[in-house]
Amino acid sequence: MFLQLDRITVAYSRAPATRPAVQSVSFSLEAGGIGVLIGPSGCGKTSLLRAIAGLEPISAGVLRIEGDVLSDPAHGVHRPPEHRGIGMVFQDYALFPHLSVTDNIAFGLKHLPRPERQQRVDEMLTLVGLEAVAQRAPHQLSGGQQQRVALARALARKPRLLLLDEPFSNLDIDLRERLAQDVRTILKQIGATALFVTHDQMEAFALGDQIGVMHAGELVQWDDAYTLYHRPASRFVAQFIGHGAFTRGQWVNTPEGTRVDSALGLLNDASACLLPGPSNECDVLLRADDVVHDDTSPIRARVERKAFRGATFLYTLRLSSGETVLAHVPSHHDHEIGEWIGVRAAVAHVVTFANASQD
Numbered sequence: 001m002f003l004q005l006d007r008i009t010v011a012y013s014r015a016p017a018t019r020p021a022v023q024s025v026s027f028s029l030e031a032g033g034i035g036v037l038i039g040p041s042g043c044g045k046t047s048l049l050r051a052i053a054g055l056e057p058i059s060a061g062v063l064r065i066e067g068d069v070l071s072d073p074a075h076g077v078h079r080p081p082e083h084r085g086i087g088m089v090f091q092d093y094a095l096f097p098h099l100s101v102t103d104n105i106a107f108g109l110k111h112l113p114r115p116e117r118q119q120r121v122d123e124m125l126t127l128v129g130l131e132a133v134a135q136r137a138p139h140q141l142s143g144g145q146q147q148r149v150a151l152a153r154a155l156a157r158k159p160r161l162l163l164l165d166e167p168f169s170n171l172d173i174d175l176r177e178r179l180a181q182d183v184r185t186i187l188k189q190i191g192a193t194a195l196f197v198t199h200d201q202m203e204a205f206a207l208g209d210q211i212g213v214m215h216a217g218e219l220v221q222w223d224d225a226y227t228l229y230h231r232p233a234s235r236f237v238a239q240f241i242g243h244g245a246f247t248r249g250q251w252v253n254t255p256e257g258t259r260v261d262s263a264l265g266l267l268n269d270a271s272a273c274l275l276p277g278p279s280n281e282c283d284v285l286l287r288a289d290d291v292v293h294d295d296t297s298p299i300r301a302r303v304e305r306k307a308f309r310g311a312t313f314l315y316t317l318r319l320s321s322g323e324t325v326l327a328h329v330p331s332h333h334d335h336e337i338g339e340w341i342g343v344r345a346a347v348a349h350v351v352t353f354a355n356a357s358q359d
């Protein structure tokens with residue numbers, strides 16, 4: 001593996017009562033891979049990124065790039081940031097305001113002979129599509145263009161690894177997802193290995209080959225987007241990724257195999273689920289796309305709330321069991337609040353957790 005974190009801990013305070021900002025985090029990223037760390041505010045994402053860059057010391061664990069040990073406090077190893085071959089892009093772009101786009105990109109290339117420097121800058125301008133604004137100053141650019149300059153400046157030095165801390169958070173929400181996809185294309189084009197920090201799920205899905213969910217300093221799951229969404233490792237991940245609702249369920253054995261009985265009927269394809277605890281009780285994750293409006297269904301639900309989302313409404317529905325689920329319904333099905341409508345489950349992968357009362 002190209003980047004390897006082995007039980008990395010970052011502790012700002014030596015006081016034993018204080019929880020470390022990052023606790024024993026391990027994951028790896030292959031060369032050319034794009035990783036994304038996501039999690040709620042204060043979960044330790046930035047601390048971990050800064051520790052990889054060498055800007056924060058680690059208190060335990062080993063950090064390697066291409067087998068090269070960069071941090072290993074047990075053996076007194078802490079390579080300074082400037083000798084790690086790591087580039088960083090920050091949320092505020094940190095461009096030099098008095099320098100043109102070209103000179104910003106060329107800034108870290110002073111060691112190169114002039115023709116080579118110019119060639120590298122031209123390559124970077126083409127890569128990020130900014131040839132037309134090469135002579136402008138940063139304040140004459142849009143936020144998205146400024147972020148591309150910051151990316152070009154970091155990539156111009158050909159870092160072994162690129163770290164990006166919330167690089168799109170100053171941009172409009174519409175622009176963010178598009179720029180995230182563009183940046184992914186650029187990084188893939190040159191085979192760069194990169195690790196992003198974000199708190200935006202759509203951005204993480206648009207960017208990452210691998211996504212790590214952090215919670216209270218720990219990495220609770222490191223997987224591709226599909227697995228995170230469909231096979232969340234914990235209740236926390238299930239709620240953080242995709243806003244799931246839970247309903248009570250019960251494992252039952254039927255002649256066709258194991259099923260989960262829920263307020264929406266018997267759910268199939270439970271084979272890959274976590275095994276139930278001592279009782280057969282469980283909580284079933286139901287996402288808005290797992291619940292389908294169907295007038296012919298005998299299962300009824302009352303419309304509690306609805307939010308217009310363009311092509312669909314997001315309905316909040318109360319089942320006769322009293323439980324609440326969400327459903328995306330095509331927006332031509334415009335039902336009134338309080339109306340009872342037919343629903344059925346269309347769950348591709350059943351996900352269950354131990355019953356909340358057993359936790």
Ligand SMILES: Nc1ncnc2c1ncn2[C@@H]1O[C@H](COP(=O)(O)OP(=O)(O)OP(=O)(O)O)[C@@H](O)[C@H]1O
Pocket residue numbers: 012021039040041042043044045046047048199
């Ligand atoms: N320099 C510091 N000194 C002491 N404590 C710090 C320092 N930087 C961060 N912390 C603490 O470490 C914990 C993790 O912070 P960190 O900034 O890494 O989280 P984050 O997930 O990046 O949050 P956000 O999304 O809000 O930026 C928090 O409890 C924070 O208060």
